Amino acid sequence: MFNTIGFIGTGTMGSAVARAAVKGAPEASILLSNRTPAKAEALAKDLGVQASDNETVARTCSLIFLGVKPQMMAGMLEAIAPVLAARSDRFVLASMAAGLDARRIQAMAGGKYPVICFMPNTPVAVGAGVVQYYGLDAAEEELDGFQALLAPAGLVDRIEPGQLNAASAVSGCGPAFCSLFIEALADGGVACGLPRAKALAYAAQMVEGTAKLMLEQHAHPGVLKDGVCSPGGTTIQGVRALEANGFRSAAMEAVIAAYDKTVAMGN
Template sequence: MAKIGFIGMGNMGKAILQGALKEFPKTDFVFCAKTEATKLRVHEKTGIDYADSNAECANRCKYLILAIKPQFYEEVLNAVRYMLTPDHVIISLAPGRTIDQLKLNLGNDKRIVRVMPNTPAMIGEGMTGISCRKEEFTDEELDVLTRIFSSCGKAEYIEERLMDAVVCASGSSPAFVYMFIEALADGAVRCGMPRKQAYIFAAQAVKGAASMVLETGEHPGVLKDQVCSPAGTTIAGVAALEETGFRNAVLKGCEAVYKKCIEI
């Protein structure tokens, strides 16, 4: 029996699968996708077996990853409900769907894990928040969960009440960062730099700055101060960003994400 099953082979499902293949043998996997074309394409690329239906996929695995869009959730849950047992570890990627809500839908004896990855998982640089009631799982099961999601970047266990904050901090925020990189590049182009080079300089600056935060452990404000020489170019730019509400714009973006999570 396959240990790890995937329902859904969109960008996120494929990203997690590609990472997990570094940690587990191919024979530990089974998947199901919406179309036959997707099933064949993923099978040809990875050599992983696929199931003919979502119910079959659930029946053939222990760890079931629901990597599906929110609008298909009810359809998929209805298809797999009667195949799930208390031995399954059911992993939901859906924002806004609480463990209690999923238990209400699937049965109170079902063991649910909420996970919020992000798109950089596609290149092994993802950030994933994991939430579950740890007392319901064995140490071995928790280790498997950690291995699956650490294989495509970093993973942290977090209280479920903070999962919507995870969407703000890492789930949706890559889009904000891409907008920032684009704006930085526009600024460089405005100053005469060719656009292709501008994207390289801007993207590498963001990547390097992020690595500095993670690797030094310094507060971002301290690192910012280290770049700001007295009466220099950087502090002039910082002042201009503050005048135009840079930080407040980011805070408002996070607030909008959070409110949407609550609505869902």
């Protein structure tokens, strides 16, 4: 679908998405650009693709990933707007900037170009991520091509435009929340006498296994929880301690706080 794919911005998320794209379109020409050229050059060498610059990406690529921070998006698009306007062929802009909807991207780019807004998370770098997306003025075949391109990233799901900010707060920010949980479990293990490395390995594998069990068995998390909580046993006492300390409320508030900040960034 997309023969020439460009990335403007190769930070943590841009790099992760680029790794998935290389797998999803092995025959495509892929160009990487970054405000620090050495970073793009290092990633390009690692992935076996080509380092470039913003103007070349904007002039030649049929799919242009915009991987800059939301507060930098307007300036970056203003700089390449004349290049985009001079094109006579069709191209798609794909933005991963939190809080900026597709119409804002079009306005910043200076034209009613096809736009795909999407939100990846960091586990896409290892093929176990989540990517939600929607399109504006993009053809169905372009949206299908985008989904196929990022399929190696993990779960790729098309959603309604108004849901992207909430999705970002759950799966986009979630790796940070989950990492805190894993670290806290490991700290508890260390407090009880486990070596740090073993405690971290056990906690991380447990989280991965529990998630896999839930997804493969289509089980509600409450059912999985009840399956471990024997009457009068150890686990229910741990659950009681989590509830007493507001664990579920804290997790909910974390998502809501992230969502509110995302919405504010868009304003």
